[in-house]
Amino acid sequence: MxxxxxxxxxxxxxxxxxxxxxxxxxxxxxxxxxxxxxxxxxxxxxxxxxxxxxxxxxxxxxxxxxxxxxxxxxxxxxxxxxxxxxxxxxxxxxxxxxxxxxxxxxxxxxxxxxxxxxxxxxxxxxxxxxxxxxxxxxxxxxxxxxxxxxxxxxxxxxxxxADVKTRYHGAAVMASNLVLGLLACAQSELEQCGFTQENAKKALEPLVTGNVERYLQTSAVDALTGPIERADVQTVERHLHTFRDLHARIYRDLSLEVLEIAKGKHPHRDYHQLYEILEEK
CATH class of the missing domain: 3.40.50.720 (NAD(P)-binding Rossmann-like Domain)
Structure with a gap:
């Protein structure tokens, strides 16, 4: 051919x-x-x-x-x-x-x-x-x-x-281009904490690679840690009060998705309060 x-x-x-x-x-x-x-x-x-x-x-x-x-x-x-x-x-x-x-x-x-x-x-x-x-x-x-x-x-x-091509491509964008947007948000917040651009990237590297590696080796449920997973309402509230505008919206919307993963990991854990504060507009 x-x-x-x-x-x-x-x-x-x-x-x-x-x-x-x-x-x-x-x-x-x-x-x-x-x-x-x-x-x-x-x-x-x-x-x-x-x-x-x-x-x-x-x-x-x-x-x-x-x-x-x-x-x-x-x-x-x-x-x-x-x-x-x-x-x-x-x-x-x-x-x-x-x-x-x-x-x-x-x-x-x-x-x-x-x-x-x-x-x-x-x-x-x-x-x-x-x-x-x-x-x-x-x-x-x-x-x-x-x-x-x-x-x-x-x-x-x-x-x-053929009729799922748009959904398929959107999923690929989420996993590649939009991840870069999320990392840029995190880097920006660290720079506001006094990190240089280079030090912010170095600080994020083990977090990013560790989570991705665990996800690829196991699943999102098994890889999940953090305040959403442990239903730490006070910490999440402080985050929401600290972040502004676009970063606050990104944090809130992605936290709702992570909350669904957390429910799969701990089906008997009470996440009611987290739902309430994350769904506030």
């Missing part, structure tokens, strides 16, 4: 490099930026195509690694070419394969294939791809073949339904 890419950014470069190292024939890249296509081609030892038609012709599987807002316009162009028997994929987390709404008329198959991975560097992130789970959904007549291709390339694959 020859694999080509429309778009030569971080995801396209990373996936292309990984597939090339898995002995896949990477045909190359087409991009609105010819320089980006040349850079990606050099990185993956493949070709930089000057036209969309050329990369389509030279590829059996075509990945659209472009911004979400460009997937539909690119598809409108692709479907005008002979693509019978080809597999057309995009890598959006929130959009489904339904964006290829009339693909069955072309004789091609369409898929969304998304890595649960923060792809932050176009020349380094490929090394983290083996750790990532790829979710896949798409044309029923080709889904098993696409899954087989992914597994042949040593990718972890999970099939999902």
């Amino acid at each position: 020859r694999v080509g890419f429309v778009g030569a950014g971080k995801v396209g470069c990373s996936l292309g490099k990984y597939l090339a190292e898995q002995k896949t024939q990477v045909s190359g890249y087409y991009s609105k930026s010819p320089q980006s296509a040349r850079d990606a081609a050099e990185f993956t030892k493949s070709n930089a195509f000057e036209t969309l038609e050329a990369v389509i012709e030279e590829s059996d599987i075509l990945f659209l690694t472009v911004p979400d807002g460009q997937i539909a316009p690119v598809w409108e162009k692709i479907k005008k070419y002979p693509i019978h028997g080809k597999m057309i994929c995009h890598c959006s987390g929130s959009l489904s394969s339904k964006i290829f709404y009339d693909i069955e008329k072309t004789g091609a198959t369409g898929f969304s294939i998304h890595p649960l991975l923060a792809v932050s560097n176009r020349h380094e992130s490929y090394s983290e791809i083996p750790k990532a789970l790829f979710t896949i959904e798409g044309s029923p007549q080709g889904i098993e073949a696409m899954e087989a291709f992914c597994r042949e390339k040593n990718l972890q694959v999970q099939r999902i339904a």
Whole structure:
């Protein structure tokens, strides 16, 4: 199978490099930026195509690694070419394969294939791809073949339904981007206590890594400690009186979620007072 890419950014470069190292024939890249296509081609030892038609012709599987807002316009162009028997994929987390709404008329198959991975560097992130789970959904007549291709390339694959893509992507955002927002809140509060930025990060490191490691090894219920878990009403009240505005709202809302975890850990513990103070507006 020859694999080509429309778009030569971080995801396209990373996936292309990984597939090339898995002995896949990477045909190359087409991009609105010819320089980006040349850079990606050099990185993956493949070709930089000057036209969309050329990369389509030279590829059996075509990945659209472009911004979400460009997937539909690119598809409108692709479907005008002979693509019978080809597999057309995009890598959006929130959009489904339904964006290829009339693909069955072309004789091609369409898929969304998304890595649960923060792809932050176009020349380094490929090394983290083996750790990532790829979710896949798409044309029923080709889904098993696409899954087989992914597994042949040593990718972890999970099939999902098209209508849950938005929820799935939102969950991924919670676990990655929003965690950074929460850490920034904690760091800001520590800086108000006199910590330097660097010392605040050092102080938070064992808390963050310890909790994440325990969660991954066991469960949220088993990993949970702290004032919510032990129903320490006075401490929680002091926190709520100390934090202001956005940080207070974040503390209150996340504490309500943690309270549900605490109830699972201690079903007979009385959390009634905590509910009352956390639900106050």
